[in-house]
Amino acid sequence: xxxxxxxxxxxxxxxxxxxxxxxxxxxxxxGHLKININKSIDxxxxxxxxxxxxxxxxxxxxxxPPRSRVIIIVPHRNRWSHLIQWLAHYHPIxxxxxxxxxxxxxxxxxxxxxxxxxxxxxxxxxxxxAFDFDCVIFHDVDMLLENDHNMYWCYNMTRPxxxxxxxxxxxxxxxxxxxxxxxxxMTRHMFKRVNGFSNQFWGWGGxxxxxxxxxxxxxxTVDRPHPTIGRYTMIKHRTRKGERNFxxxxxxxxxxxxxxxxxxxxxxxxxxxxxxTQVAHEPLFTHFVFDVGNQPRQKPRNT
Ligand code: BGN
Numbered sequence: 001x002x003x004x005x006x007x008x009x010x011x012x013x014x015x016x017x018x019x020x021x022x023x024x025x026x027x028x029x030x031g032h033l034k035i036n037i038n039k040s041i042d043x044x045x046x047x048x049x050x051x052x053x054x055x056x057x058x059x060x061x062x063x064x065p066p067r068s069r070v071i072i073i074v075p076h077r078n079r080w081s082h083l084i085q086w087l088a089h090y091h092p093i094x095x096x097x098x099x100x101x102x103x104x105x106x107x108x109x110x111x112x113x114x115x116x117x118x119x120x121x122x123x124x125x126x127x128x129x130a131f132d133f134d135c136v137i138f139h140d141v142d143m144l145l146e147n148d149h150n151m152y153w154c155y156n157m158t159r160p161x162x163x164x165x166x167x168x169x170x171x172x173x174x175x176x177x178x179x180x181x182x183x184x185x186m187t188r189h190m191f192k193r194v195n196g197f198s199n200q201f202w203g204w205g206g207x208x209x210x211x212x213x214x215x216x217x218x219x220x221t222v223d224r225p226h227p228t229i230g231r232y233t234m235i236k237h238r239t240r241k242g243e244r245n246f247x248x249x250x251x252x253x254x255x256x257x258x259x260x261x262x263x264x265x266x267x268x269x270x271x272x273x274x275x276x277t278q279v280a281h282e283p284l285f286t287h288f289v290f291d292v293g294n295q296p297r298q299k300p301r302n303t
Contacts, residue, residue, distance in 0.1 A: 068099055105287050128188075
């Protein structure tokens with residue numbers, strides 16, 4: 001007897017029978033979120049609230065196969081209260097979005113200038129060694145999402161996605177077209193394609209503008225959610241005295257050379273500068289600490 005499937009050469013994969021995490025109606029998203037900055041929240045209480053989260057800050061949905069396996073990398077320094085608020089805010093959102101995710105906090109040993117590019121690159125390489133993922137989100141610790149329809153995934157992504165075009169500090173408007181700082185989602189493949197971030201930016205700012213140059217160098221740019229969805233509250237804090245202006249010319253010289261530098265400054269040489277000094281699988285996040293080396297005394301050469 002010929003079966004209907006045989007007659008029409010039908011193949012049915014068992015996966016199609018499973019409910020699928022890609023459908024919006026499976027998310028328990030609530031849309032616009034009230035940002036409640038609760039300074040008294042402590043880690044023990046947070047742990048109790050997030051008992052489904054595995055050690056190292058890993059979570060995966062049980063009722064459907066996830067559409068994206070995401071690593072969220074959050075650089076951090078001396079902002080413990082921001083980090084607690086960040087964790088309190090994002091764990092519930094990411095679970096409602098039905099993602100498989102891991103939170104990775106990356107910190108530097110050095111107490112002088114921050115090197116965000118090195119921290120992102122080094123954490124990414126450690127994640128590649130240890131975890132299975134297809135999507136990576138680079139996330140400032142002071143950015144709190146105001147609308148959970150803004151998906152933290154790389155599902156069907158054709159270009160990197162700048163998730164934070166509308167920040168309260170900039171009156172919910174993109175300050176300039178090439179800005180990709182704040183929150184940026186990329187496939188693992190695309191991040192490797194652009195050789196990660198530059199390792200040469202010290203102190204506040206610039207490494208994100210350099211990333212734009214890298215994207216352009218490989219013939220792409222970014223997508224962005226609509227500003228009503230890509231909305232964020234930036235937790236207020238004081239920038240260290242003078243840090244913004246410090247080495248401004250240094251950053252400008254570097255930016256002028258993005259196009260010629262990107263293929264030899266990034267993921268492929270970060271191990272020359274950065275050493276992993278500590279790994280901890282905390283209840284709500286994986287914690288990496290890196291020795292990022294010393295900042296150069298001289299200005300960069302104009303190459
Ligand atoms: C820019 C910074 C970015 C930062 C945005 C938004 C630089 C490069 C030298 C001009 N760029 O000025 O890194 O994300 O502001 O705050 O500092």
